[in-house]
Amino acid sequence: MPSNAGTTRLVIVESPAKAKTISGYLGPGYVVEASFGHVRDLPRNAADVPAKYKGEPWARLGVDVDNGFHALYVVSADRKQQISKLTKLAKEVDEIFLATDEDREGEAIAWHLVETLKPKVPVRRMVFHEITKPAIQAAVANPREIDRSLVDAQEARRILDRLYGYEVSPVLWKKVMPKLSAGRVQSVATRIVVERERQRMAFRTAEYWDILATLAVANAGEGPRTFNATLVALNGDRIATGKDFEPTTGKVRAGAGVVHLDSSGARGLAARLEGRPFTVTRVEEKPYRRRPYAPFITSTLQQEAARKLRFSSQQTMRTAQRLYENGYITYMRTDSVNLSETAIAAARRQIVELYGERSVPPEPRRYTGKVKNAQEAHEAIRPAGDNFRTPGDVAKELSAEEYKLYELIWRRTIASQMTDAVGSSVSVRIRATTNAGEEADFGATGKTITDPGFLRAYVESSDDENAEAEDAERRLPNLVKDQPLTADELAAQGHHTQPPSRYTEASLVKALEELGIGRPSTYASIMQTIQDRGYVFKRGQAMIPSFLAFAVIGLMERHYPRLIDYDFTASMENELDEIAGGDHAAVDFLTAFYFGTTNGAGDQDIARSGGLKKLVTENLSDIDARSVNSIPLFTDDEGREVVVRVGRFGPYLQRALPGEQPAPKAEGEEGGTPGDRAPIPEGLAPDELTPEKVHELFLGGGGERKLGDDPATGEPILLKSGRFGPYVASGDRKSSLLRSQSPDSLTLDEALKLLSLPRLIGVAPDGAEVFANNGRYGPYVKRGDEFRSLDSEDKMFTVTLDEALALLAAPKTRQRRAAAPPLREMGADPLTEKPLVIKDGRFGPYVTDGETNASLRRGQTPEELTLEEASEMLAEKRAKGPAPKKTAAKKTAAKKTTAKKTTAKATATKATKATAAKAAKATPAKKAAPKKATSARSE
Numbered sequence: 001m002p003s004n005a006g007t008t009r010l011v012i013v014e015s016p017a018k019a020k021t022i023s024g025y026l027g028p029g030y031v032v033e034a035s036f037g038h039v040r041d042l043p044r045n046a047a048d049v050p051a052k053y054k055g056e057p058w059a060r061l062g063v064d065v066d067n068g069f070h071a072l073y074v075v076s077a078d079r080k081q082q083i084s085k086l087t088k089l090a091k092e093v094d095e096i097f098l099a100t101d102e103d104r105e106g107e108a109i110a111w112h113l114v115e116t117l118k119p120k121v122p123v124r125r126m127v128f129h130e131i132t133k134p135a136i137q138a139a140v141a142n143p144r145e146i147d148r149s150l151v152d153a154q155e156a157r158r159i160l161d162r163l164y165g166y167e168v169s170p171v172l173w174k175k176v177m178p179k180l181s182a183g184r185v186q187s188v189a190t191r192i193v194v195e196r197e198r199q200r201m202a203f204r205t206a207e208y209w210d211i212l213a214t215l216a217v218a219n220a221g222e223g224p225r226t227f228n229a230t231l232v233a234l235n236g237d238r239i240a241t242g243k244d245f246e247p248t249t250g251k252v253r254a255g256a257g258v259v260h261l262d263s264s265g266a267r268g269l270a271a272r273l274e275g276r277p278f279t280v281t282r283v284e285e286k287p288y289r290r291r292p293y294a295p296f297i298t299s300t301l302q303q304e305a306a307r308k309l310r311f312s313s314q315q316t317m318r319t320a321q322r323l324y325e326n327g328y329i330t331y332m333r334t335d336s337v338n339l340s341e342t343a344i345a346a347a348r349r350q351i352v353e354l355y356g357e358r359s360v361p362p363e364p365r366r367y368t369g370k371v372k373n374a375q376e377a378h379e380a381i382r383p384a385g386d387n388f389r390t391p392g393d394v395a396k397e398l399s400a401e402e403y404k405l406y407e408l409i410w411r412r413t414i415a416s417q418m419t420d421a422v423g424s425s426v427s428v429r430i431r432a433t434t435n436a437g438e439e440a441d442f443g444a445t446g447k448t449i450t451d452p453g454f455l456r457a458y459v460e461s462s463d464d465e466n467a468e469a470e471d472a473e474r475r476l477p478n479l480v481k482d483q484p485l486t487a488d489e490l491a492a493q494g495h496h497t498q499p500p501s502r503y504t505e506a507s508l509v510k511a512l513e514e515l516g517i518g519r520p521s522t523y524a525s526i527m528q529t530i531q532d533r534g535y536v537f538k539r540g541q542a543m544i545p546s547f548l549a550f551a552v553i554g555l556m557e558r559h560y561p562r563l564i565d566y567d568f569t570a571s572m573e574n575e576l577d578e579i580a581g582g583d584h585a586a587v588d589f590l591t592a593f594y595f596g597t598t599n600g601a602g603d604q605d606i607a608r609s610g611g612l613k614k615l616v617t618e619n620l621s622d623i624d625a626r627s628v629n630s631i632p633l634f635t636d637d638e639g640r641e642v643v644v645r646v647g648r649f650g651p652y653l654q655r656a657l658p659g660e661q662p663a664p665k666a667e668g669e670e671g672g673t674p675g676d677r678a679p680i681p682e683g684l685a686p687d688e689l690t691p692e693k694v695h696e697l698f699l700g701g702g703g704e705r706k707l708g709d710d711p712a713t714g715e716p717i718l719l720k721s722g723r724f725g726p727y728v729a730s731g732d733r734k735s736s737l738l739r740s741q742s743p744d745s746l747t748l749d750e751a752l753k754l755l756s757l758p759r760l761i762g763v764a765p766d767g768a769e770v771f772a773n774n775g776r777y778g779p780y781v782k783r784g785d786e787f788r789s790l791d792s793e794d795k796m797f798t799v800t801l802d803e804a805l806a807l808l809a810a811p812k813t814r815q816r817r818a819a820a821p822p823l824r825e826m827g828a829d830p831l832t833e834k835p836l837v838i839k840d841g842r843f844g845p846y847v848t849d850g851e852t853n854a855s856l857r858r859g860q861t862p863e864e865l866t867l868e869e870a871s872e873m874l875a876e877k878r879a880k881g882p883a884p885k886k887t888a889a890k891k892t893a894a895k896k897t898t899a900k901k902t903t904a905k906a907t908a909t910k911a912t913k914a915t916a917a918k919a920a921k922a923t924p925a926k927k928a929a930p931k932k933a934t935s936a937r938s939e
Contacts, residue, residue, distance in 0.1 A: 078875025153580035204250035209266035295380035298520035306506035415458035446476035516570035762801035
């Protein structure tokens with residue numbers, strides 16, 4: 001490593017963790033500091049736009065589209081303190097090394113640092129794919145210049161996403177719901193999930209039967225005596241299986257030429273085969289050979305971590321980031337399956353040590369990636385260093401999730417350089433004939449592994465949880481043609497066709513990769529974004545689209561189909577790759593996309609439409625908001641069309657005869673009457689809205705349900721579902737359900753008790769009435785203006801007058817609960833050096849430094865949140881400043897004559913208002929829940 005006496009160098013990396021690790025490898029003469037990721041970006045909102053640009057027509061975009069798509073960059077508010085620190089350091093050193101990540105984002109960060117710091121000393125770019133001492137020293141010794149083609153590609157992607165999001169998102173605000181977002185990749189990913197759910201909704205199940213025979217050999221020898229075989233043909237015609245049925249009708253495909261057995265047919269055939277002889281008609285044996293899997297790239301790592309470890313894509317990448325920054329693995333954002341010669345040698349040495357020389361093939365294995373435009377100069381994800389550390393070597397140094405992911409990467413890397421798994425596979429056909437001459441053919445397959453090879457180290461999982469593992473064996477007896485067999489058991493077994501499986505994060509990443517959409521650095525953020533935006537939610541591992549997603553994708557498909565076309569989106573990725581390679585100009589690409597072009601550059605369909613800008617403005621009037629927010633389901637038995645409406649307060653069901661207009665909406669309602677509307681419970685998947693479920697929601701479940709009649713008044717007592725949850729109503733009386741109660745199990749007696757609230761307990765000695773009631777903060781007793789909390793909901797119905805008076809007589813002290821211990825202590829904030837902790841709050845977990853609080857985002861868990869993420873969240877919160885206080889709008893002064901009339905009227909109604917206020921205090925009104933704010937940003 002070169003070193004000039006007295007020379008001081010500033011090395012800038014992206015994260016404090018990486019800075020700490022690298023600092024230990026460089027020694028004196030080097031100052032290593034973090035930039036905390038991107039230091040500047042396009043303005044997030046109008047407040048970010050500098051004053052001199054606020055009047056510009058392009059300021060809202062942050063991109064001057066009329067002047068070469070010049071981007072307006074501003075230093076992020078939460079990075080200003082760090083930029084000041086870096087600027088000061090840059091003036092004190094002789095040379096600067098920019099050691100940001102080796103991908104496009106890292107290259108762009110390096111360029112932005114130069115543009116922001118404006119250093120007067122030489123600047124070098126150093127790159128490495130692992131953080132080990134030899135790699136860091138080699139990077140310092142062999143610096144290069146910033147690659148402007150990579151920077152241009154990243155900038156083009158950023159501008160492209162900004163133009164797409166900022167032009168398309170307002171269409172969604174106007175036609176679907178305020179504050180929604182569209183994104184070049186997120187919208188396509190959402191479409192993939194929605195299309196799969198549509199397939200499930202259209203799916204019609206089919207039933208089919210076959211026979212499972214347990215067959216026995218007379219002299220088994222060393223093999224098993226019995227084995228299972230399945231009916232595969234009858235009189236030469238194949239028995240129908242799941243693949244033979246149309247998914248949308250449940251009927252056998254036309255021309256399939258199969259025998260479709262039902263229950264009685266299968267049972268009857270099994271009975272006719274009882275006691276009949278079985279004979280082997282064919283035995284085919286073939287060699288079995290399985291090559292190892294390639295080492296991990298970003299997408300396959302996310303897929304396998306999801307399958308084996310149940311990690312989300314974000315969790316996988318966060319954990320991999322920590323492993324990389326602390327020197328355990330190579331760079332984790334890569335689409336190359338290459339291993340360096342050093343890595344191959346390290347793997348082969350370790351295989352010999354652990355599994356013996358027979359497990360190493362004569363020649364090293366080299367893999368070719370299937371990903372378009374893969375950066376083959378990079379390496380696959382593997383353990384760092386020239387000598388791999390086994391999981392046992394690092395177990396005490398890593399957290400539980402870090403250890404699991406490291407072991408996964410280590411096993412995959414080792415297995416990639418091991419011998420093939422070899423063995424044999426056997427296919428057998430057996431025939432039996434009934435007394436009536438029916439010929440029934442049965443089939444069985446077996447697999448024997450004679451040398452597991454790489455399977456000793458690693459077995460890949462499947463998205464199909466019922467799939468057989470590759471290292472599983474199925475041993476059959478030694479069978480020969482014409483060998484007689486006997487049937488120990490013949491069991492008819494029924495099956496049902498299954499709808500296509502929902503996507504998981506793993507299979508969605510795989511689908512995006514196969515379509516050529518997205519890149520290694522974007523997969524995890526795509527998965528998180530579509531969930532944060534409310535377009536997709538998870539149930540276990542399954543990704544389920546919301547009805548909001550149906551509305552958004554429906555609008556895009558009808559009016560902007562090209563913008564969510566798979567080939568179009570993939571072609572944009574390819575053009576960005578060409579820009580990165582220096583083969584295409586970014587300004588030509590952006591011009592073609594935004595304005596359209598006639599010179600052959602860019603996408604021709606978009607060009608012919610005049611570009612994105614013209615596309616979204618000219619078609620706006622053609623979009624019918626009611627239509628795009630309506631998702632047709634089916635026509636019910638009474639001829640009513642049942643649809644899902646995506647409303648302001650959530651999705652709901654509506655039904656009406658063709659051409660019938662919904663009843664006028666009541667105040668606070670979306671429209672319609674209780675008879676033709678029903679709320680949809682949160683978390684219900686679209687494909688679960690079957691006719692039976694819809695009927696239940698209209699007449700029971702989440703809709704209006706009669707519990708019985710009030711014995712005292714004779715009025716019906718109804719269970720209803722409102723904006724703020726389920727409640728019971730009878731006449732003018734209403735009462736929300738208690739937290740401990742469920743609408744599904746609520747009884748008439750429980751409803752009567754709820755309607756008895758507020759309950760008059762008795763009269764105090766001073767003549768004041770004492771009530772028990774339930775309020776926003778739980779159950780309480782009240783006399784006049786005095787309140788005291790009850791310790792349980794049951795007490796509202798059992799507390800006596802004496803007990804209530806005793807509570808009310810006690811001093812009114814705020815009984816604070818003992819402070820709960822934090823969920824997690826994270827250490828010092830890298831920016832402020834204040835200790836950060838994660839606490840559990842009323843609205844969920846949040847991170848705090850004692851002064852500023854930031855709620856964890858959807859999908860984040862206290863265990864997974866990193867210190868850098870927590871620091872960034874708090875910095876963003878501080879940058880926004882305190883929430884502005886709402887002030888009542890000033891009313892225009894009324895004319896004197898009107899004022900006189902109003903004064904008289906107010907005097908007349910003063911007593912009435914006082915009485916109403918007193919009554920309101922007896923039953924505190926519930927406040928509307930605050931609406932959850934959503935970001936308009938699309939990226």
